[in-house]
Amino acid sequence: MSKPVLIVGGGPAGLSAAHAVASSGHSAVIVDKADRLGGAPILSGYAKLVPSHEWASDAIGGMVSRVDRNKLVDVHLNTTVASFSGEPGNFTAMLKDGGRIEAGAAILTTGFTHFDSVNKPEWGFGTYPDVVTTVQVEQMLSSGAGVKCPSDGRAPDRVAILLCVGSRDRQIGREWCSKICCTVSANIAMEIRESLPNSNVYIYYMDIRTFGLLEGPYYWESQETHKVKYIKARIAEVTSDGKRLLVKGEDTLVKRPISIPFDMVVHAIGMDPNVDNMTISAVFDVKLNKYGFVEKPSAYLHMGETSRPGVFVAGAATGPETIDDSIAQAQAAAMAALNMLRASVMEAAE
Amino acid sequence: MPIHEKSLIRPENLVEHENLVIDGVDVSGHWSTFIESRALSDYNENMQDEIEALAGGEHISRCWQCGSCTNACTVNAINPDFNPRFWIYLIRLGMEEELVRDKDIIWQCVSCNKCTYACPRDVNPEGVMKATAHWLELKGHTKKKPSMVFDEAFSQQVFDTGKIEDGLVLRQFMKRTGQPLTQPWLVALVMGLVRRFPVFYLMRLGLATVFRPRTKGWIKARAAIHEYVEEVETANRKALGLDAKGAE
Numbered sequence: 001m002s003k004p005v006l007i008v009g010g011g012p013a014g015l016s017a018a019h020a021v022a023s024s025g026h027s028a029v030i031v032d033k034a035d036r037l038g039g040a041p042i043l044s045g046y047a048k049l050v051p052s053h054e055w056a057s058d059a060i061g062g063m064v065s066r067v068d069r070n071k072l073v074d075v076h077l078n079t080t081v082a083s084f085s086g087e088p089g090n091f092t093a094m095l096k097d098g099g100r101i102e103a104g105a106a107i108l109t110t111g112f113t114h115f116d117s118v119n120k121p122e123w124g125f126g127t128y129p130d131v132v133t134t135v136q137v138e139q140m141l142s143s144g145a146g147v148k149c150p151s152d153g154r155a156p157d158r159v160a161i162l163l164c165v166g167s168r169d170r171q172i173g174r175e176w177c178s179k180i181c182c183t184v185s186a187n188i189a190m191e192i193r194e195s196l197p198n199s200n201v202y203i204y205y206m207d208i209r210t211f212g213l214l215e216g217p218y219y220w221e222s223q224e225t226h227k228v229k230y231i232k233a234r235i236a237e238v239t240s241d242g243k244r245l246l247v248k249g250e251d252t253l254v255k256r257p258i259s260i261p262f263d264m265v266v267h268a269i270g271m272d273p274n275v276d277n278m279t280i281s282a283v284f285d286v287k288l289n290k291y292g293f294v295e296k297p298s299a300y301l302h303m304g305e306t307s308r309p310g311v312f313v314a315g316a317a318t319g320p321e322t323i324d325d326s327i328a329q330a331q332a333a334a335m336a337a338l339n340m341l342r343a344s345v346m347e348a349a350e
Numbered sequence: 351m352p353i354h355e356k357s358l359i360r361p362e363n364l365v366e367h368e369n370l371v372i373d374g375v376d377v378s379g380h381w382s383t384f385i386e387s388r389a390l391s392d393y394n395e396n397m398q399d400e401i402e403a404l405a406g407g408e409h410i411s412r413c414w415q416c417g418s419c420t421n422a423c424t425v426n427a428i429n430p431d432f433n434p435r436f437w438i439y440l441i442r443l444g445m446e447e448e449l450v451r452d453k454d455i456i457w458q459c460v461s462c463n464k465c466t467y468a469c470p471r472d473v474n475p476e477g478v479m480k481a482t483a484h485w486l487e488l489k490g491h492t493k494k495k496p497s498m499v500f501d502e503a504f505s506q507q508v509f510d511t512g513k514i515e516d517g518l519v520l521r522q523f524m525k526r527t528g529q530p531l532t533q534p535w536l537v538a539l540v541m542g543l544v545r546r547f548p549v550f551y552l553m554r555l556g557l558a559t560v561f562r563p564r565t566k567g568w569i570k571a572r573a574a575i576h577e578y579v580e581e582v583e584t585a586n587r588k589a590l591g592l593d594a595k596g597a598e
Binding site: 200208219220223224227229230231232253254260 | 393395398409411412413414415436439440442443445448471
């Protein structure tokens with residue numbers, strides 16, 4: 001029997017990889033730095049997921065309990081991998097808490113880090129309490145507290161959602177599209193309109209990228225049924241007149257400067273490379289791409305490979321990714337890892 | 351195809367002080383010229399709902415501003431200021447003042463429906479143009495168009511009698527629009543008719559003028575139509591926040 005597959009990170013991708021490995025009768029070990037499994041959807045308290053509309057606690061919670069019940073999956077929480085050595089089929093991982101794991105292969109499902117809006121000070125986050133992020137709104141919805149202005153707890157009458165906060169911006173070295181924020185914002189906008197029917201929700205966009213089948217149920221649905229208004233403008237600054245927030249920019253479709261009062265401004269924050277990616281890159285000896293995500297070789301001939309043989313990668317560790325695709329990629333990476341282990345066992349037998 | 355361009359500086363936004371001294375420096379006349387803020391802060395957020403409530407405007411919230419309607423537009427090809435895409439945008443955002451500025455061209459839509467077939471989101475821009483013209487009229491921004499006066503005279507007769515008497519429609523239209531009946535084209539038409547001397551036709555015409563024939567058993571239909579028209583008109587006025595019956 002070959003050694004287990006080490007899975008680093010217990011978010012949707014890690015949980016999916018562990019389940020896939022265990023389903024084929026092989027053992028897996030999950031290492032996660034947090035105190036529980038589930039990754040961003042659970043730790044950041046997401047509300048209803050795209051595109052299923054299932055609560056994150058149910059959908060991802062289901063993946064967690066499925067792995068928890070599985071005897072072939074061993075879980076190490078509150079720790080990280082400090083060193084990783086050996087060769088494909090025979091790796092040794094030393095954990096920060098002193099643990100030692102013998103593994104045949106490793107799958108990095110280390111995910112991403114939410115962009116910190118403080119890095120775009122002109123948009124008011126950190127200065128005005130009523131400027132919040134999509135993650136905060138998700139938490140307002142998932143906790144059942146409802147959407148309220150943090151400053152005084154009033155229900156907002158006018159809400160602005162600013163897209164591409166921490167994405168598509170050379171000024172802050174983030175040239176990628178975070179891929180999911182348009183759809184998430186449309187989803188949040190609809191939820192706000194549903195819970196506060198008298199509210200007015202505006203989305204400030206440069207492009208709307210509710211790709212594929214998400215176009216209808218998110219972009220179109222939010223406009224047609226929920227009367228969310230889309231304005232093509234990149235906001236210049238968010239200030240305050242002392243009572244309400246003041247959003248300034250140019251409405252590019254009418255070539256006119258705009259200065260509009262809002263009760264709440266929501267930053268649709270993007271996906272950064274995991275803040276620990278430099279460490280992960282050094283520990284596992286895998287290359288990062290120029291954006292700081294884990295590099296993948298050619299998309300056509302390889303399944304979830306990294307620059308180091310025997311170490312695989314899946315999900316948002318490789319770039320902004322949806323939950324669904326992270327899960328699918330993790331299954332592919334699990335298959336690649338198992339294939340490699342089987343090949344090395346056969347080689348040893350000959 | 352020209353994209354609609356608004357001059358950003360309107361004459362009324364240019365301000366000049368005839369006599370102005372700042373810190374002892376005389377800046378009277380053109381030395382003190384400045385442009386008032388172009389930033390908008392006044393929005394009518396009910397505007398989209400109002401247009402949506404009028405016939406034709408139902409799907410305005412679908413618009414994503416691609417400009418297919420303006421590109422397809424017959425009138426835009428002649429007058430670049432005629433821009434359905436732009437007006438839909440103003441309505442959706444509630445920029446009422448801006449829309450009313452174009453009140454004298456919005457009604458020029460010729461209803462060719464090229465936009466209707468071009469629109470990828472099935473907004474029905476032609477319907478929106480109709481609803482907008484109707485909105486401007488109900489709100490008192492524009493007078494009734496001659497074609498509206500004609501339609502009213504025409505449909506009023508149909509509602510009342512179930513029939514059309516062309517002579518009466520014509521007389522009413524000319525009267526209501528303050529035009530003399532002796533239009534050269536009408537005189538020519540009548541003269542041409544009389545010259546051929548169709549006795550039977552002229553007799554019928556004369557009888558119809560005097561006796562105003564009705565469709566048999568029209569009373570019930572008339573009541574139903576009047577009820578329906580009143581219902582729609584009341585609903586329209588209510589949606590626009592107007593009194594039950596406005597000035598005709």
